[in-house]
Amino acid sequence: MTDQPLLSVRNISRHYGAHIGCEDVSFDLYPGEVMGIVGESGSGKSTLLNCMAGHLTPDRGQVVFDTRADGPRDTVTMSEPERRMLSRTDWAFVHQHARDGLRMGVSAGGNVGERLMAVGARNYGDIRTKATDWLGRVEIDATRIDDRPSTFSGGMQQRLQIARNLVTGPRLVFMDEPTGGLDVSVQARLLDLLRGLVRDMGLSAVIVTHDLAVVRLLADRLMVMKSGRVVEQGLTDQVLDDPQHGYTQLLVSSVLQV
């Protein structure tokens, strides 16, 4: 861990009219770290994530990212072209529903190759080789490279979405419920895969979930949200094994009951 955060979130607030989406959230994420965000439905997890990833403009606050070229920059105030460039190079976003993050009318290889072509790859053979390699890394058989994702199972679609995001070697991955809506056994395999990729690539990640098993497995640190605010944050094991806030205690105990 270096002493310079990769991402520094400062006092982010976002309202929907008079309604609170998220309120005054701050945290630092260091290179190679995985931050989990948990909380009940409607607690503001997605709102916060979308504010960080540039999909939503926060009402207040800064999202400072340590860019390769110019060091720390506030991505909220940088120009849209710069922000969009970040989102297809150094950032990745994995949606809960694979169809929101995939092009369903394009082959698996084309889906993986898109980000490469977006940053200027113009050699078909090279693009294909990289796509094949990435399909292998997410455990999709190379013979499926020309098939459309609509012919894939839910778990495969999610793995394809991950490959498509990681092919350009991003440094920061945002994930919103990446295992949501999948069967338990499929979830386990996906989590395993994610854990391997995060470790091998030294990725930093912010993972939104309401599944405490997911954060237990993937997250170094944890933030607990309630009604748009962070009520507790700390090392994952500490928060889960010795929750301080009453809401976190409830959350942890309800999991234990399941």
Add this chain to the structure above:
Amino acid sequence: MTEQAYNFAYLDEQTKRMIRRAILKGLAIPGYQVPFASREMPMPYGWGTGGVQVSAAVLCPEDRMKVIDQGADDTTNAVSIRSFFERTAGVETTTSTAEASVIQTRHRVPEMALSEGQILVYQVPIPEPLRFLEPRESETRKMHSLEEYGLMHVKLYEDIARHGHIATAYAYPVKVEGRYVMDPSPIPKFDNPKLSDCAAIQLFGAGREQRIYALPPYTSVVSLDFEDHPFEASKPDHPCGLCGAEDSYLDEVIMDDAGGRMFVCSDTDFCEARRLAGHKGKDAA
């Protein structure tokens, strides 16, 4: 209604001014799609209402007009548009590419190199080259303004993955002056090289979609491709059966019930001129 009831070239002066402004803007930003308020024309969409409006806006009484459809001057579409301008503008018409000052076309670029002072008007059904993969107009507009064209290559990638080569044969996407990606209208890709460095003004009109775009003379137009799958301006590998031309775009024509067929120039004016000059193909009577 008598023919005198029409304004010159059918459209009122106000409308023509509005269209000319869009054309000028298009010429100032080559390849950029300029929105315009398309008017109802006395013909259905799909019959070149965009091209007709552009032609109407640029025509002068002293112009000589040529109209082609798939290279031919004598198809229903070409004949009806030509007679439309004969009646509403009273301009002279011609089938000769060399003698025309304004040429409206659907699906072809004439074989003969165009010259300065000529205007080529293309009828365009779908002006947005990114539509195939990104149906949201708000998003395609952003992609153009930020030069995010990776998606165009995804389309070509899909072609190669599926067919082993770039199978797109019509409306093959191009990049204009190193900036805007443009749909050249459904011309065969054989015609793409003719768009580049062309001496004539090239105007593109999409009526239903309400877009005009343009290439000023001598604009650089490059067909998109991959290093290892370079663009090829291919055509059927035959000479013309009537005039023997080896370098013109050909249509395949069924000759009889027995399945006899021959290849002939799609540009009828080009073919006729060659035959008049004494060239003869193997199928010529």
